[in-house]
Amino acid sequence: MKNVIIVDYGMGNIKSLYNSLKFLGYNPVFYSEEKNINSNIYILPGVGAFNQAMKLIEEKKISNNLKNFVKNKNNLLLGICLGMQLFFEESSENLETTGLGMIKGKVKKLSDNKNHILPNVGWFETSIKNDQAFGYLKKFDKQKFYYVHSYIAEPIDKKNQVASSLYNGNNFCAMTVKNSNIIGTQFHPEKSSEIGLEFLDMLIKNSIN
Amino acid sequence: MRTIARIDIKNQDVIKGINLEGLRKIGNPENIVKEYYLNGIDEILIIDSVASLYGRNNLFDLIKNITKEIFVPITLGGGIRSLKDIENALNSGADKVAINSKALEDPDFLSKAVSSFGESTILVNIEAKKISEERWEPYKFCGREKTNLNLIDWINTIQDKGCGEILLTSIDKEGTETGFDIDLITNVHEIIKKPLIVSGGCGNLNHIQEVKKRFKDVSVAVASVLHYKILKISEIKKLFL
Numbered sequence: 001m002k003n004v005i006i007v008d009y010g011m012g013n014i015k016s017l018y019n020s021l022k023f024l025g026y027n028p029v030f031y032s033e034e035k036n037i038n039s040n041i042y043i044l045p046g047v048g049a050f051n052q053a054m055k056l057i058e059e060k061k062i063s064n065n066l067k068n069f070v071k072n073k074n075n076l077l078l079g080i081c082l083g084m085q086l087f088f089e090e091s092s093e094n095l096e097t098t099g100l101g102m103i104k105g106k107v108k109k110l111s112d113n114k115n116h117i118l119p120n121v122g123w124f125e126t127s128i129k130n131d132q133a134f135g136y137l138k139k140f141d142k143q144k145f146y147y148v149h150s151y152i153a154e155p156i157d158k159k160n161q162v163a164s165s166l167y168n169g170n171n172f173c174a175m176t177v178k179n180s181n182i183i184g185t186q187f188h189p190e191k192s193s194e195i196g197l198e199f200l201d202m203l204i205k206n207s208i209n
Numbered sequence: 210m211r212t213i214a215r216i217d218i219k220n221q222d223v224i225k226g227i228n229l230e231g232l233r234k235i236g237n238p239e240n241i242v243k244e245y246y247l248n249g250i251d252e253i254l255i256i257d258s259v260a261s262l263y264g265r266n267n268l269f270d271l272i273k274n275i276t277k278e279i280f281v282p283i284t285l286g287g288g289i290r291s292l293k294d295i296e297n298a299l300n301s302g303a304d305k306v307a308i309n310s311k312a313l314e315d316p317d318f319l320s321k322a323v324s325s326f327g328e329s330t331i332l333v334n335i336e337a338k339k340i341s342e343e344r345w346e347p348y349k350f351c352g353r354e355k356t357n358l359n360l361i362d363w364i365n366t367i368q369d370k371g372c373g374e375i376l377l378t379s380i381d382k383e384g385t386e387t388g389f390d391i392d393l394i395t396n397v398h399e400i401i402k403k404p405l406i407v408s409g410g411c412g413n414l415n416h417i418q419e420v421k422k423r424f425k426d427v428s429v430a431v432a433s434v435l436h437y438k439i440l441k442i443s444e445i446k447k448l449f450l
Contacts, residue, residue, distance in 0.1 A: 047326075121211075149329075
């Protein structure tokens with residue numbers, strides 16, 4: 001059974017991610033610094049605030065391990081929701097906080113309009129572009145995935161953005177990639193019913209070395 | 210707009226009442242939740258309707274079991290009275306908790322819950338009853354106890370203290386299958402700044418259509434139409450394509 005590492009830095013509901021991986025036939029393992037677990041697939045989940053998450057990641061000294069992990073092109077790092085946002089340089093949530101800095105760009109509030117409803121919650125159609133490394137995900141173009149968020153990532157280089165969805169008529173970044181082995185989704189595949197499970201499964205299958 | 214299956218549970222059974230009273234047994238929770246999931250429901254809301262009687266939520270084990278094979282958001286409500294309760298709910302596999310009575314007794318509990326677990330985890334359940342013309346009141350303990358608060362004031366309070374969503378249940382309409390409480394929703398819609406889910410009264414497709422037509426960004430929670438097989442989930446979802 002293939003090990004898949006869930007990076008547990010002590011925030012958010014990681015139970016559903018664990019259950020979805022198990023359901024798909026993988027062996028989900030929670031990351032901790034001491035253990036030497038063998039897997040080329042890491043998932044960085046996250047629900048909650050950016051500054052709190054970064055604080056925990058720094059405290060647990062996870063940051064450098066993640067950066068070293070992605071140096072190997074055979075390794076895959078998937079970030080989900082806040083997990084994806086942490087890939088970026090900084091976020092304006094609560095306080096200006098420095099992120100992992102793997103992808104150039106910032107995380108900012110979805111809207112400052114007081115009449116707009118936040119968080120943005122629901123199943124939204126997601127447009128997926130063809131990406132060289134993750135071309136196989138194109139088959140999920142126009143599918144609906146489950147989102148719950150108030151912040152979005154804004155990559156400076158548009159080639160880091162491979163999917164978008166709509167909030168009050170405006171496009172926002174739904175999926176981001178870097179090199180051929182870092183990918184993040186703003187939506188929650190582990191909460192997006194059968195289509196979300198298929199998405200996760202395909203990503204893992206295509207990355208097993 | 211989301212379609213949320215509302216599942217009220219008493220002891221081991223899914224139940225359905227009228228005006229949150231006079232409960233009728235519907236069936237086994239695990240089977241019912243799984244059926245709705247496989248038929249494409251957007252979300253599931255599970256409420257322990259006798260939790261306040263026992264002073265605690267009794268559904269953690271149920272949540273543990275169903276989340277092994279159900280992958281849509283699940284909200285657990287009823288008897289959520291401490292940060293530890295929220296932690297237990299999330300550790301069982303729930304994505305969010307619905308809080309009513311505890312918030313009414315101690316509104317600051319919402320701020321604490323939001324700062325510990327993130328606002329998207331905290332849903333406030335309001336059980337509203339019409340008191341006089343243009344005036345509604347939030348009730349405690351599954352519609353059993355008055356609060357003497359004004360609904361509008363209460364909504365402003367919870368939005369101020371913090372929450373990720375609001376579930377607005379009409380006690381007057383609940384279980385009647387005579388349509389959502391349009392007067393109630395109209396009365397509060399303008400001040401709502403959070404995702405709103407309306408519950409109580411759905412009896413047919415027109416009732417959902419009416420909510421969709423009149424209000425922007427409002428989701429519906431349904432129970433009777435699914436439990437009594439009046440509507441198929443696929444029919445409801447077609448309205449939102």
